[in-house]
Amino acid sequence: MSPAGCAHVNAYKVDNWRQNLRVIYQCFVWSGSAETRRRKAKSCICHMCGAHLNRLHSCLSCVFFGCFTKKHIHEHAKNKRHNLAIDLLYGGIYCFVCQDYIYDKEMEQIAKEEQRKAWKLQGVGEKYSTWEPTKRELELLRHNPKRRKITTNCTIGLRGLINLGNTCFMNCIVQALTHTPLLRDFFLSDRHKCEMQSNSCLVCEMSQLFQEFYSGHRWPHIPFRLLHLVWTHARHLAGYEQQDAHEFLIAALDVLHRHCKGDTTRDDNGKKANNPNHCSCIIDQIFTGGLQSDVTCQVCHGVSTTIDPFWDISLDLPGSSTPFWPLSPGGDGSTVNGESHLSGATTLTDCLRRFTRPEHLGSSAKIKCGGCHSYQESTKQLTMKKLPIVACFHLKRFEHSAKLRRKITTYVSFPLELDMTPFIASSKESRMNGQYQQTVEVLNNDNKYSLFNSPRSLSVCCGGVGILCLTLHGLCLCVSCGGADIICLTVCVLWWSRYSLFNCLCVVVEQVFSV
Amino acid sequence: MSKDSQMRAAINQKLIEMGERDRLKELLRAKLVECGWKDQLKAHCKDVIREKGLEHITVEDLVAEITPKGRALVPDSVKKELLQRIKTFLAQHSTL
Numbered sequence: 001m002s003p004a005g006c007a008h009v010n011a012y013k014v015d016n017w018r019q020n021l022r023v024i025y026q027c028f029v030w031s032g033s034a035e036t037r038r039r040k041a042k043s044c045i046c047h048m049c050g051a052h053l054n055r056l057h058s059c060l061s062c063v064f065f066g067c068f069t070k071k072h073i074h075e076h077a078k079n080k081r082h083n084l085a086i087d088l089l090y091g092g093i094y095c096f097v098c099q100d101y102i103y104d105k106e107m108e109q110i111a112k113e114e115q116r117k118a119w120k121l122q123g124v125g126e127k128y129s130t131w132e133p134t135k136r137e138l139e140l141l142r143h144n145p146k147r148r149k150i151t152t153n154c155t156i157g158l159r160g161l162i163n164l165g166n167t168c169f170m171n172c173i174v175q176a177l178t179h180t181p182l183l184r185d186f187f188l189s190d191r192h193k194c195e196m197q198s199n200s201c202l203v204c205e206m207s208q209l210f211q212e213f214y215s216g217h218r219w220p221h222i223p224f225r226l227l228h229l230v231w232t233h234a235r236h237l238a239g240y241e242q243q244d245a246h247e248f249l250i251a252a253l254d255v256l257h258r259h260c261k262g263d264t265t266r267d268d269n270g271k272k273a274n275n276p277n278h279c280s281c282i283i284d285q286i287f288t289g290g291l292q293s294d295v296t297c298q299v300c301h302g303v304s305t306t307i308d309p310f311w312d313i314s315l316d317l318p319g320s321s322t323p324f325w326p327l328s329p330g331g332d333g334s335t336v337n338g339e340s341h342l343s344g345a346t347t348l349t350d351c352l353r354r355f356t357r358p359e360h361l362g363s364s365a366k367i368k369c370g371g372c373h374s375y376q377e378s379t380k381q382l383t384m385k386k387l388p389i390v391a392c393f394h395l396k397r398f399e400h401s402a403k404l405r406r407k408i409t410t411y412v413s414f415p416l417e418l419d420m421t422p423f424i425a426s427s428k429e430s431r432m433n434g435q436y437q438q439t440v441e442v443l444n445n446d447n448k449y450s451l452f453n454s455p456r457s458l459s460v461c462c463g464g465v466g467i468l469c470l471t472l473h474g475l476c477l478c479v480s481c482g483g484a485d486i487i488c489l490t491v492c493v494l495w496w497s498r499y500s501l502f503n504c505l506c507v508v509v510e511q512v513f514s515v
Numbered sequence: 516m517s518k519d520s521q522m523r524a525a526i527n528q529k530l531i532e533m534g535e536r537d538r539l540k541e542l543l544r545a546k547l548v549e550c551g552w553k554d555q556l557k558a559h560c561k562d563v564i565r566e567k568g569l570e571h572i573t574v575e576d577l578v579a580e581i582t583p584k585g586r587a588l589v590p591d592s593v594k595k596e597l598l599q600r601i602k603t604f605l606a607q608h609s610t611l
Contacts, residue, residue, distance in 0.1 A: 034534070041531035045524065052527050101574060122537060 006098045008083045009107070012060060018110060025114035028058055029091045032121030044088060048072040057094065060084040091115070159213045160220035164227055169245040173252060174223065178213050180390055186282045188214065195261055202229050203259045246312070246394045253311050257283040287311045290386035292425045295367055296379050302371030307385050312392035315351040317408050348393065348414040356383050356423045383425040391449055418449040526605065535604050539597060546593045556585050
């Protein structure tokens with residue numbers, strides 16, 4: 001079966017065949033618009049028996065639909081000598097003379113394009129399609145015959161990290177980043193094109209790190225180059241002091257984002273999209289979300305909206321000196337996301353609810369209203385306008401007030417699956433309009449997140465502090481004791497994640513509890 | 516056409532018109548991949564091809580062999596969920 005199809009296909013390729021084929025695809029196979037759908041609904045039945053099942057095929061040379069299973073289309077093909085028909089379910093082209101489905105390159109191309117168009121019209125966007133190697137890729141594969149197979153229970157991609165002196169904050173974030181599926185895929189497919197002249201590109205170093213992690217070596221890796229680069233680019237993190245993991249995450253993302261300049265996609269004219277508000281580097285694609293802030297004037301009820309990009313959401317915790325919104329009464333809150341509300345434990349959803357509640361800005365913080373042109377009291381509300389692919393939540397455990405700096409040790413439970421639908425901007429709008437929003441069936445569960453990473457810190461009784469990073473693929477523990485002796489334990493426990501790899505939730509938590 | 520098949524055709528038309536059929540197809544595809552049905556059936560296909568021989572196999576053979584197995588292997592939970600979706604859809608668009 002050659003990609004050039006069969007001789008009978010070549011007989012079909014006359015006149016305006018391309019356009020005719022496109023019309024058939026658009027109207028009867030992959031109907032994107034409402035009109036084509038209506039037409040498809042009415043007309044796609046067998047001309048002989050009226051059934052719509054039985055693998056309906058459409059003749060390519062005339063307007064005839066027939067069942068394949070009942071051989072109605074075969075009869076038509078014989079009588080009219082129309083040799084080709086198209087499967088209306090999957091778009092495959094059948095030749096009655098060769099008695100087989102044939103694969104003509106040009107027709108396949110048209111089919112793919114029409115399918116993509118229909119997906120776009122349906123609002124689905126791009127969908128996964130299997131990889132088809134190009135000539136060059138086939139060449140490369142033949143020249144490099146060594147293959148590495150990843151089975152369900154292999155440990156490829158897991159590696160311990162040596163603590164270089166209170167660097168557990170860095171190690172746990174590095175573990176979290178190396179387990180981020182999209183980031184991993186970006187680096188393992190060599191997508192970074194470095195444009196930095198010096199050797200100090202952090203993205204290149206990350207790339208190296210992924211190679212180390214996936215090398216199959218079992219001994220712990222020493223990330224001294226990474227540490228050095230971080231110190232170079234984020235001076236405030238340099239030194240052997242214990243640092244804040246969340247701060248490191250933000251600094252790392254920032255440096256990676258800046259060094260990714262060579263990878264920003266080019267627009268149609270080949271010019272680089274260098275708009276700082278619209279960066280399309282991998283970091284922004286994965287981590288950037290949009291936070292909508294609505295300020296409502298209490299007098300004229302005019303709303304002023306701003307949308308700011310964010311990489312993480314910092315959540316207040318109960319136990320801080322600012323008052324915490326109480327848990328919502330009744331059944332509405334307690335079973336959301338399957339979190340346990342045993343003994344009144346705070347959940348991540350509670351923190352999010354508090355974060356997105358309307359806040360009355362007092363009389364000392366009047367905003368100038370654009371509607372009534374005067375300073376008025378207002379309420380402010382934060383909601384999610386655009387959800388990032390990986391959501392990072394930061395629980396603000398350190399409270400800095402005028403008098404003290406203390407750590408809030410309230411236990412916060414978080415779920416394995418989180419539905420962000422109640423916190424997105426459009427939910428709030430429909431609630432305000434009085435419509436109770438039923439669970440909207442979005443084609444691909446856009447607002448649901450599943451947990452895959454959770455760095456937590458663990459305090460060891462001899463005075464040192466370690467940070468533990470839990471991932472759904474493994475458990476890595478880095479402990480430093482006392483500073484002088486650096487001990488690194490790598491414990492690998494595997495349990496397989498059954499959640500989808502997109503929409504991952506990364507919770508950066510610093511919970512100190514004594515062991 | 517019997518009353519049954521008339522109803523079936525009418526429901527099908529409604530599903531296509533509202534775009535629900537495409538959504539259901541997508542949901543079904545995702546569920547079947549998730550539960551491993553696709554991989555099982557793919558393995559079965561390979562077995563059939565090996566048995567019959569690559570040179571002699573036809574589409575008809577494959578369809579005849581794998582259709583009953585494919586139908587049997589669909590998990591009950593998936594069937595239930597799709598049925599529920601269709602019922603909900605019909606309830607909402609009850610002009611039928």
